Amino acid sequence: MDQKDIDRTRYFELKKQLEEASRLYYKEGVSPMSDQDFDFGLKEMEALEAKYPELRGNASLTQRVGSDLTNDFAKVAHAVPMLSIANVYSAEEMAEFVKAAEEGIASLDERSFDSEQSSSLRMTAPNSHTWICERKIDGVSLSIVYENGRLKQAATRGDGAQGDDVTLNALTIADIPEYFDAKKLKIDPSEIPQGTFEVRGEVYMEREAFERLNEQFILEGKKIFQNPRNTVSGSLKLKSVAECKTRPMRFFAYHIPDSNNKTHEENLLQLKKLGFHTNEYWKADTVDEIMKISEQIGASRDSLPFEIDGMVVKLNDLAMQRALGTTSKSPRWAIAYKFKAERAYTPLLSVEFQVGRTGAVTPVANLAPVRLAGTTVKRATLHNFNEVSRLDLHYGDTVGVEKGGEIIPKITDVKKELRPAGAVPVTAPEKCPVCGEPLTHIDDEVILRCENMHCPAQVQCLFEHFVSREAMNIENLGPALIASLIATGKIKRIPDLYRLTLEDLESQERMAKKSAKNVFDAIAASKERSLENLLHGLGIRFVGRTSARNLAKHFRTLEAIRTATVEDLQNVTDVGERIGKSVYDFFHTERYTQEIDELVALGCPTEFKGVVKTLFQGQTAVITGTLPSMDRDEARKLIEENGGKVSGSVSKKTSWVLAGEAAGSKLTKANELGIPVHDEAWLLAQIAAADSGDISGEKGDTPKATSGANGQLSLF
Numbered sequence: 001m002d003q004k005d006i007d008r009t010r011y012f013e014l015k016k017q018l019e020e021a022s023r024l025y026y027k028e029g030v031s032p033m034s035d036q037d038f039d040f041g042l043k044e045m046e047a048l049e050a051k052y053p054e055l056r057g058n059a060s061l062t063q064r065v066g067s068d069l070t071n072d073f074a075k076v077a078h079a080v081p082m083l084s085i086a087n088v089y090s091a092e093e094m095a096e097f098v099k100a101a102e103e104g105i106a107s108l109d110e111r112s113f114d115s116e117q118s119s120s121l122r123m124t125a126p127n128s129h130t131w132i133c134e135r136k137i138d139g140v141s142l143s144i145v146y147e148n149g150r151l152k153q154a155a156t157r158g159d160g161a162q163g164d165d166v167t168l169n170a171l172t173i174a175d176i177p178e179y180f181d182a183k184k185l186k187i188d189p190s191e192i193p194q195g196t197f198e199v200r201g202e203v204y205m206e207r208e209a210f211e212r213l214n215e216q217f218i219l220e221g222k223k224i225f226q227n228p229r230n231t232v233s234g235s236l237k238l239k240s241v242a243e244c245k246t247r248p249m250r251f252f253a254y255h256i257p258d259s260n261n262k263t264h265e266e267n268l269l270q271l272k273k274l275g276f277h278t279n280e281y282w283k284a285d286t287v288d289e290i291m292k293i294s295e296q297i298g299a300s301r302d303s304l305p306f307e308i309d310g311m312v313v314k315l316n317d318l319a320m321q322r323a324l325g326t327t328s329k330s331p332r333w334a335i336a337y338k339f340k341a342e343r344a345y346t347p348l349l350s351v352e353f354q355v356g357r358t359g360a361v362t363p364v365a366n367l368a369p370v371r372l373a374g375t376t377v378k379r380a381t382l383h384n385f386n387e388v389s390r391l392d393l394h395y396g397d398t399v400g401v402e403k404g405g406e407i408i409p410k411i412t413d414v415k416k417e418l419r420p421a422g423a424v425p426v427t428a429p430e431k432c433p434v435c436g437e438p439l440t441h442i443d444d445e446v447i448l449r450c451e452n453m454h455c456p457a458q459v460q461c462l463f464e465h466f467v468s469r470e471a472m473n474i475e476n477l478g479p480a481l482i483a484s485l486i487a488t489g490k491i492k493r494i495p496d497l498y499r500l501t502l503e504d505l506e507s508q509e510r511m512a513k514k515s516a517k518n519v520f521d522a523i524a525a526s527k528e529r530s531l532e533n534l535l536h537g538l539g540i541r542f543v544g545r546t547s548a549r550n551l552a553k554h555f556r557t558l559e560a561i562r563t564a565t566v567e568d569l570q571n572v573t574d575v576g577e578r579i580g581k582s583v584y585d586f587f588h589t590e591r592y593t594q595e596i597d598e599l600v601a602l603g604c605p606t607e608f609k610g611v612v613k614t615l616f617q618g619q620t621a622v623i624t625g626t627l628p629s630m631d632r633d634e635a636r637k638l639i640e641e642n643g644g645k646v647s648g649s650v651s652k653k654t655s656w657v658l659a660g661e662a663a664g665s666k667l668t669k670a671n672e673l674g675i676p677v678h679d680e681a682w683l684l685a686q687i688a689a690a691d692s693g694d695i696s697g698e699k700g701d702t703p704k705a706t707s708g709a710n711g712q713l714s715l716f
């Protein structure tokens with residue numbers, strides 16, 4: 001492979017990586033890589049494109065703005081393209097940018113300005129342009145269009161040319177005025193912009209609000225957000241305005257794309273007058289001054305209530321801005337100076353394996369304490385075991401730890417040259433560190449999970465499962481209340497639920513008397529459920545709804561299941577070896593049998609209360625062809641639910657064939673053997689008749705049809 005091949009391979013590898021990262025970021029609100037890594041990747045691509053121009057295409061990430069467009073919102077065209085600002089990471093790059101802008105201005109022909117603007121230009125000598133420096137807030141940009149002083153539309157950046165219309169969600173943000181009220185703003189009514197007036201700015205979330213929101217999400221068992229920016233980008237795109245209202249978002253205005261003012265500073269002052277929050281700004285005339293301001297901004301970073309990731313530098317003179325114009329991707333008159341994520345190196349002391357509420361095992365690194373971004377870091381997340389293998393992490397390694405926008409620091413790299421001799425690699429545990437059960441790999445082995453619902457780390461999950469609709473169906477006992485009951489020590493094991501008093505429930509925070517009574521009654525009512533509900537709710541490994549039902553149907557009583565042999569259990573329809581063994585083990589493990597005894601004593605269901613549907617009992621059907629309203633799997637379920645069996649091939653033992661469009665050899669064979677052939681309408685009519693109880697044995701037009709039981713009594 002020559003250098004060109006190597007470069008090309010590298011280019012396409014980067015392209016794939018960055019495109020995927022960009023897609024995830026804009027469409028799903030997650031950041032698989034740090035901004036800095038993304039920017040560096042982009043710069044590397046640009047360098048390769050400069051070397052091999054044939055690589056450059058319009059679709060290249062280096063030429064366009066990332067897209068956050070989703071299918072859920074109406075599209076809005078931006079009157080002025082909403083570009084993103086280019087990034088620099090060093091004083092040298094900043095100097096290059098400023099120099100290019102100044103040379104651009106100097107080389108501009110006077111004729112490209114109108115007379116009024118050119119006079120202002122001529123008065124400014126080269127190299128003495130004023131730059132406005134502002135904090136770069138780590139949020140999501142938003143365009144807001146006002147029509148005669150009233151908010152008409154709010155849109156996301158989208159692909160730069162058009163964005164998503166998020167007007168209703170934007171209106172939930174208190175910082176965004178719905179209209180300009182001259183009296184309240186104490187301004188002259190003539191100062192309210194007439195016609196179309198567009199304001200751009202950043203929607204963000206304060207750190208504390210973000211943390212509170214995540215705490216609440218943890219209580220509710222929801223997936224938490226990575227950082228405030230992801231939270232905002234997800235919240236702006238919520239379909240429910242009511243839910244959006246619960247997300248405490250804020251807004252800073254920083255730009256008027258089509259302005260009558262002369263300078264950016266005047267724009268900021270006008271925005272402030274109109275009631276917008278604007279960010280503090282500093283003026284600079286030289287690169288040195290700009291860099292000094294960046295240091296100040298960087299130093300104050302941790303004391304701000306919101307996240308910033310750098311500084312934005314804009315040419316103050318709007319006529320010059322217009323004259324310099326834009327590239328396809330970003331303006332030539334503005335630049336973002338981004339803070340490098342802070343990184344420190346420290347020895348890895350140990351790795352802890354934490355079991356989350358849902359059983360996911362996360363490796364967490366314990367580090368020798370190190371100062372980083374104003375705090376002492378002792379722990380860092382390793383995300384998952386793929387990450388551990390990527391880092392080739394060994395105990396005793398010196399690791400790089402970084403604190404970016406995320407609250408939890410992460411390990412970025414390993415100094416392999418400092419690895420102690422004989423260091424042992426960090427490997428995934430085979431057993432759950434909390435309960436000792438073997439762990440399972442899921443999601444292509446990225447996530448390691450303890451699937452034991454009785455694992456002490458997962459008690460919340462077990463309760464949520466127990467009360468779920470398919471299990472004991474206890475209404476109003478939601479995740480937040482379960483969490484609260486666990487936190488106050490009211491429930492530890494399942495039987496505790498049935499010992500809760502009304503006072504216990506009333507004493508929970510934010511619990512109205514009436515709601516407490518509802519929950520209390522719902523718990524009592526759950527004692528009337530059928531055996532399969534309890535079996536399913538117990539969280540026996542591998543036992544889902546279907547096997548719980550089949551077991552209950554087969555054995556009829558809890559006692560029969562408890563005393564069944566492992567073979568008895570394994571012979572039940574759809575149960576099989578693995579599930580049968582698991583059920584047997586469960587009922588022969590002391591801590592579980594103890595719980596079962598208690599549940600029985602407390603009045604939980606011990607009998608199967610369902611009526612077995614017998615419409616197709618003893619019959620074997622074969623399905624062939626395309627059915628008009630259901631797929632074959634649905635048809636199979638219907639037949640099985642009504643007591644029949646479904647086989648894959650036609651034989652003398654076949655009771656009847658259910659045939660749809662384009663039925664092939666199976667239909668031919670059925671005709672040869674003289675086996676009755678029915679269509680979907682017949683199947684549905686049979687079931688409907690059986691369910692309403694008016695079918696008799698004679699009416700069934702197959703010899704083996706038996707009358708169905710009264711379906712209304714059935715529990716399923």
Ligand SMILES: [Zn+2]
Pocket residue numbers: 355432433434435436437450451452455456457
């Ligand atoms: Zn466990």
